[in-house]
Amino acid sequence: MEQFQAGENMVLTWLDGGVTHMDGGAMFGVVPRPLWEKKYPPNEKHQIELRSDPVLIQTKERTILLESGIGRGRLSEKAMRNFGVTEESRVEESLQKLGLAPGDIDVVLMTHMHFDHACGLVKETADGPVPAFPNAEIWCTAVEWEEMKHPNIRSRNTYFKENWEPVAHQVKTFTDTYSPEPGITMIHTGGHSAGHAVLRLETEAGRFWHFADIMPTHAHQNVLWVLAYDDYPMDSIAAKQTYTAPAVEAGDWIFFYHDAVYRMIRWENVGRDIAGEVRRNK
Numbered sequence: 001m002e003q004f005q006a007g008e009n010m011v012l013t014w015l016d017g018g019v020t021h022m023d024g025g026a027m028f029g030v031v032p033r034p035l036w037e038k039k040y041p042p043n044e045k046h047q048i049e050l051r052s053d054p055v056l057i058q059t060k061e062r063t064i065l066l067e068s069g070i071g072r073g074r075l076s077e078k079a080m081r082n083f084g085v086t087e088e089s090r091v092e093e094s095l096q097k098l099g100l101a102p103g104d105i106d107v108v109l110m111t112h113m114h115f116d117h118a119c120g121l122v123k124e125t126a127d128g129p130v131p132a133f134p135n136a137e138i139w140c141t142a143v144e145w146e147e148m149k150h151p152n153i154r155s156r157n158t159y160f161k162e163n164w165e166p167v168a169h170q171v172k173t174f175t176d177t178y179s180p181e182p183g184i185t186m187i188h189t190g191g192h193s194a195g196h197a198v199l200r201l202e203t204e205a206g207r208f209w210h211f212a213d214i215m216p217t218h219a220h221q222n223v224l225w226v227l228a229y230d231d232y233p234m235d236s237i238a239a240k241q242t243y244t245a246p247a248v249e250a251g252d253w254i255f256f257y258h259d260a261v262y263r264m265i266r267w268e269n270v271g272r273d274i275a276g277e278v279r280r281n282k
Contacts, residue, residue, distance in 0.1 A: 007203025017069025144195025
């Protein structure tokens, strides 16, 4: 597992949340393949590898989980095939290596509740589905929670009642921003989904951003490179103009849930050159 000391009192650890493979064209929207495949090569099925690895944020005050992985035994064989799932979650095993258990998680921060982020909130047992992190508060935007419970004709393909009913009593919502503690802030952006949010960390070591699915990989740095999966692509572009472009230009650290190559990266020369990186160990 890769770790990064993000400040004197903050450690980031990437857990094993599983792997999906999505259509490359869909992941880069209207961007022509000859452009995007140079930055993020596809496989023989024209799919790109996308991790689903939650980030553990440990501070002196709390143990926080960002996203939840794709879970284990939570998808049908058809869904596994359609979403190109080649590995399911081993989050519990990852926590064990750190001397932790799922019950030690105080807060789960959800940027949004699409299946590849939210399936790991629930654990399948012989007695039925139960919360995977039984002692945690689960935070997402109010807009996202409402759509999770009442999906429309498009979003019902990714918002599953099996992912919210067992944990409904744990969920808490916010409107614009939420801070579980000083220096950690969730910000509602919309775009990828109406309730999509991003995360900003601020420590004495600098600023760190998790842009979730408005910048799922390092190859999505360009503000116009947005997903065909985005429900509101113009809102994604606006959010990238507001948050991602300034972060890139400032040389802030940007960390990822989906990237198969980098865990974290920061650029210099207005995003032209890599100034620092944490690569995923294969």
